[in-house]
Amino acid sequence: MATLDVFADNYIPEVIIDREKERETIKYFLQDVLKGVNKVLCIYGKPGVGKTVVTKHVLNQFDELENACSIYLCASHLTPNLALKEIYEVICGEEKRRPPSPLMVREIGRRLLKKRNYTIAITLDNFDKMNGVESFLWNINNIMETFPRIGLILISTSEAEIRGLVGRRLFSRLRPEYCEFKPYNADRLYEIAEQRIKQAYGRLVISEEALSTLCEFVANECDGNARYLFKLFLNSADIASRNQENKIGLKTIEEVIEEEGEFILKSKLDEIKKSAPRMYEVLRIIAELQNKQEVVYTVIVGG
Numbered sequence: 001m002a003t004l005d006v007f008a009d010n011y012i013p014e015v016i017i018d019r020e021k022e023r024e025t026i027k028y029f030l031q032d033v034l035k036g037v038n039k040v041l042c043i044y045g046k047p048g049v050g051k052t053v054v055t056k057h058v059l060n061q062f063d064e065l066e067n068a069c070s071i072y073l074c075a076s077h078l079t080p081n082l083a084l085k086e087i088y089e090v091i092c093g094e095e096k097r098r099p100p101s102p103l104m105v106r107e108i109g110r111r112l113l114k115k116r117n118y119t120i121a122i123t124l125d126n127f128d129k130m131n132g133v134e135s136f137l138w139n140i141n142n143i144m145e146t147f148p149r150i151g152l153i154l155i156s157t158s159e160a161e162i163r164g165l166v167g168r169r170l171f172s173r174l175r176p177e178y179c180e181f182k183p184y185n186a187d188r189l190y191e192i193a194e195q196r197i198k199q200a201y202g203r204l205v206i207s208e209e210a211l212s213t214l215c216e217f218v219a220n221e222c223d224g225n226a227r228y229l230f231k232l233f234l235n236s237a238d239i240a241s242r243n244q245e246n247k248i249g250l251k252t253i254e255e256v257i258e259e260e261g262e263f264i265l266k267s268k269l270d271e272i273k274k275s276a277p278r279m280y281e282v283l284r285i286i287a288e289l290q291n292k293q294e295v296v297y298t299v300i301v302g303g
């Protein structure tokens with residue numbers, strides 16, 4: 001039986017494919033923090049390009065150091081207050097009652113100062129998804145002002161996000177460094193998929209040709225999104241198992257790609273319909289006229 005859990009987002013593979021440069025950037029960043037400098041790193045890139053998995057991988061190594069502690073927070077299901085509470089609990093221990101934010105900030109700073117040579121790395125993933133993220137960042141900034149050796153890693157999809165979400169005053173205090181994750185090309189996607197499929201099934205249950213075709217499609221049409229690649233692969237695996245094939249072939253992949261291609265096109269048209277109705281109207285007329293070339297001729301040339 002295959003262990004499909006390995007395709008889930010929270011699974012961290014033992015080996016990360018490529019992303020050498022990005023890992024080095026995060027490592028150097030943490031090394032500076034360990035030396036006693038407070039720093040902020042903004043990691044950005046399109047969805048599914050390994051931002052979370054690579055960061056977590058580096059942080060796991062960081063946690064193995066003496067007196068080093070990483071705290072990972074995912075903003076999409078946290079409020080500023082709950083996020084602060086998670087940090088509070090790690091540093092100060094659990095408490096039934098949650099003190100108000102200013103008290104938590106002060107207590108975290110006080111406890112940190114008591115710990116010798118302690119370094120913490122706080123990661124706020126998908127930070128643009130948190131309502132009122134600025135107030136959370138102010139709190140972290142205030143803790144940073146009492147205690148050195150805090151690294152703050154902010155992850156999102158765009159470089160501009162941090163500037164847009166925080167005021168100039170806070171931005172000039174945070175002074176973030178940036179690390180971009182560019183989309184994967186088809187070769188990288190192939191390696192990532194191959195590793196994960198072998199992990200799940202013990203062998204490559206898809207023909208090399210079929211997997212290459214799928215990876216080309218994802219690289220060209222889906223911004224090199226590895227998460228999307230896994231989803232399409234799992235769809236194909238379902239179809240293949242329904243058809244009782246023991247290996248996913250090119251035909252199945254072509255079917256999946258065609259269906260997905262249509263879906264992507266429809267989504268793009270829906271988007272145009274919403275955001276640029278006039279443009280959509282033009283497209284509709286062009287589509288109609290394709291079947292009525294005589295009309296085009298009579299109106300434009302003959303008219």
Ligand SMILES: Nc1ncnc2c1ncn2[C@@H]1O[C@H](COP(=O)(O)OP(=O)(O)O)[C@@H](O)[C@H]1O
Nearest residue numbers: 008009016017047048049050051052053226227
């Ligand atoms: N370089 C890589 N090596 C191995 N797996 C990867 C790599 N990059 C991405 N993945 C896998 O692809 C999926 C999406 O990656 P993730 O880090 O969640 O993307 P992001 O955070 O950029 O949206 C995850 O299952 C992850 O394990």
Ligand SMILES: [Mg+2]
Nearest residue numbers: 051052053125
């Ligand atoms: Mg992520």
